[in-house]
Amino acid sequence: MVSFYDSFMYLFEKRFLRKARRSILTKASGSVLEIGGGTGLNLKQYHFDVIDSLVITDIDIDKRLIKRVQKHDSINKIKINKTSVEDLPFPNASFDTVIFTLVFCTVKDVNQGLQEIKRVLKDDGKLLFIEHIHPKKKSLRTIFNWINPVWRKISSGCNLNRDIRSSLVENGFQIGEYQYLTKQIFVGGCAKK
Numbered sequence: 001m002v003s004f005y006d007s008f009m010y011l012f013e014k015r016f017l018r019k020a021r022r023s024i025l026t027k028a029s030g031s032v033l034e035i036g037g038g039t040g041l042n043l044k045q046y047h048f049d050v051i052d053s054l055v056i057t058d059i060d061i062d063k064r065l066i067k068r069v070q071k072h073d074s075i076n077k078i079k080i081n082k083t084s085v086e087d088l089p090f091p092n093a094s095f096d097t098v099i100f101t102l103v104f105c106t107v108k109d110v111n112q113g114l115q116e117i118k119r120v121l122k123d124d125g126k127l128l129f130i131e132h133i134h135p136k137k138k139s140l141r142t143i144f145n146w147i148n149p150v151w152r153k154i155s156s157g158c159n160l161n162r163d164i165r166s167s168l169v170e171n172g173f174q175i176g177e178y179q180y181l182t183k184q185i186f187v188g189g190c191a192k193k
């Protein structure tokens, strides 16, 4: 079923997120792990000529993700795994690329999730991300704080006042590229261990 949240996000998707996914996900290569794959919107943007394998994880596997994988030309390279980022069932240093898009706004234990990503990422691996963040502008920050409790309820746990950049740095990642996809809210980038 399409929720209010899905309809709302569709507008952002059409306006600029699709383009951002394309530009960031083109950098994924080798053995790839996607965290919180949702309905599988990233699938179209991967370049399977440079990807050996893709594991898409989520705590809740959406039927639309399964359908998209089943119809995909590179189905042989793709696996779906129902698991939480806070407890990844993969050996240390097993992925060349880890990706998450619009996931850490919802993850319950951000630090544990990022530590798990760090553990499964190879030493020379790359982390690619797109997230929405707490805006810089003071008035917007206050509004976001104010509506956050209601938003969290209608969006199944999404928080409007997180800051992925600080969380990555606090968890020992080095930020490479970091760009604002909109003036205040959406960011995308690349980090290393």
Ligand SMILES: C[S@@+](CC[C@H](N)C(=O)[O-])C[C@H]1O[C@@H](n2cnc3c(N)ncnc32)[C@H](O)[C@@H]1O
Pocket: 035, 036, 037, 038, 039, 040, 041, 042, 057, 058, 059, 060, 083, 084, 085, 086, 100, 101, 102, 103, 106, 107, 108
């Ligand atoms: C807003 S959706 C984004 C989906 C997709 N990445 C995208 O860009 O369209 C957030 C997704 O993160 C998943 N998620 C939330 N907490 C998670 C966790 N702790 N571990 C793994 N996935 C999680 C949710 O189930 C949901 O599918």
